[in-house]
Amino acid sequence: MAFADLIPQLPAIELLQRSLHHQRIGHAYLFSGSIRASLELAAMALAKAVNCRKALSDRTPSDALSSDFCDHCDSCIRIGNHLHGDIQWIRPESKSRVITIDQVRRMVNTLALKPNDAEVKVWIMVDADRMNAQAANAFLKTLEEPPGSTLMILLTTQKDRLLDTIRSRCLSLHFSGDSMEAMRTRHAPWLEDFVRMLSAEHSDMMGRYRALGVLTSKLAASRASIEESMKERFLDGLSSEVEASFRKRREDEMKAAVEAEYRRVRTDLLSAFQWWLRDLWLSAEKGSAHQVAFPSLAPEQLRWKPRADRQALLANIELLEDLQRTLLSNVQEALALEVHLLKIQL
Numbered sequence: 001m002a003f004a005d006l007i008p009q010l011p012a013i014e015l016l017q018r019s020l021h022h023q024r025i026g027h028a029y030l031f032s033g034s035i036r037a038s039l040e041l042a043a044m045a046l047a048k049a050v051n052c053r054k055a056l057s058d059r060t061p062s063d064a065l066s067s068d069f070c071d072h073c074d075s076c077i078r079i080g081n082h083l084h085g086d087i088q089w090i091r092p093e094s095k096s097r098v099i100t101i102d103q104v105r106r107m108v109n110t111l112a113l114k115p116n117d118a119e120v121k122v123w124i125m126v127d128a129d130r131m132n133a134q135a136a137n138a139f140l141k142t143l144e145e146p147p148g149s150t151l152m153i154l155l156t157t158q159k160d161r162l163l164d165t166i167r168s169r170c171l172s173l174h175f176s177g178d179s180m181e182a183m184r185t186r187h188a189p190w191l192e193d194f195v196r197m198l199s200a201e202h203s204d205m206m207g208r209y210r211a212l213g214v215l216t217s218k219l220a221a222s223r224a225s226i227e228e229s230m231k232e233r234f235l236d237g238l239s240s241e242v243e244a245s246f247r248k249r250r251e252d253e254m255k256a257a258v259e260a261e262y263r264r265v266r267t268d269l270l271s272a273f274q275w276w277l278r279d280l281w282l283s284a285e286k287g288s289a290h291q292v293a294f295p296s297l298a299p300e301q302l303r304w305k306p307r308a309d310r311q312a313l314l315a316n317i318e319l320l321e322d323l324q325r326t327l328l329s330n331v332q333e334a335l336a337l338e339v340h341l342l343k344i345q346l
């Protein structure tokens with residue numbers, strides 16, 4: 001694997017590769033975008049690229065950094081498995097989902113030390129917007145005087161929540177989300193079941209509850225697969241001899257990572273539904289010829305016609321936005337979903 005296989009044709013990746021090629025890698029990057037997993041992959045790729053053994057041994061004096069990585073050398077493999085001591089990840093801690101000043105201090109202290117065997121020591125902060133005020137201020141000091149041979153990569157899906165002073169000191173790269181085509185492929189199958197239930201008999205409350213069932217089982221399946229993959233990533237390969245406190249920390253990190261990823265997936269699922277509601281409104285507003293996100297789920301394809309007027313169809317979109325906001329505060333998920341779904345007017 002290389003950059004090109006990972007996230008093809010993203011302007012941000014090209015830009016990164018150009019800076020690598022011209023040896024203009026900064027000390028601090030801010031990667032923003034809507035998909036956290038893509039940001040993590042990009043950060044991992046950059047950590048590999050600046051440390052790849054093969055790239056380093058191939059290089060000529062005029063070409064200090066390769067613009068890619070091999071993914072096979074010892075360094076690439078350890079980074080890929082989260083087992084490289086010089087490449088550290090910070091994530092919001094469980095429960096409060098906050099990055100604390102202690103976490104930032106730990107990072108600052110180790111940044112001051114020389115790397116053990118990496119060329120460049122890398123710190124990757126996932127959900128950097130979750131730094132609390134104290135943590136952000138402590139971090140700012142490091143950003144102002146970054147130690148040599150270090151690279152800090154901040155990741156955020158909510159860039160506007162970061163302090164301006166932090167944003168302005170990082171090289172900022174935006175990773176745009178995936179294409180409409182990718183969204184369709186990912187969501188059309190479950191969405192079809194879901195909207196058929198919703199639209200089939202709108203006088204029937206049971207239809208709404210059946211639809212809710214489709215959504216909640218989709219969410220539960222997503223959570224289970226996230227838990228499985230995070231377990232593999234955080235705990236597999238952890239020797240049985242590691243200290244209990246270390247294992248505990250990994251488990252806490254894992255829980256926070258599961259929660260963060262689940263929230264991302266849930267947002268993504270509900271956004272797909274929101275696109276469908278937008279399709280309905282657009283068709284009512286501008287006629288069915290207008291470009292829609294899910295043509296295969298258009299009313300005529302479902303042999304159905306919404307009764308709700310344009311105003312009501314527009315209100316549905318706002319209702320979904322409200323649901324997304326509500327879910328970000330710590331309300332009970334099942335209740336929020338039920339309350340909002342029952343208010344949808346079709």
Ligand SMILES: [Zn+2]
Pocket residue numbers: 051052053054055069070071072073074075076077
């Ligand atoms: Zn390599």
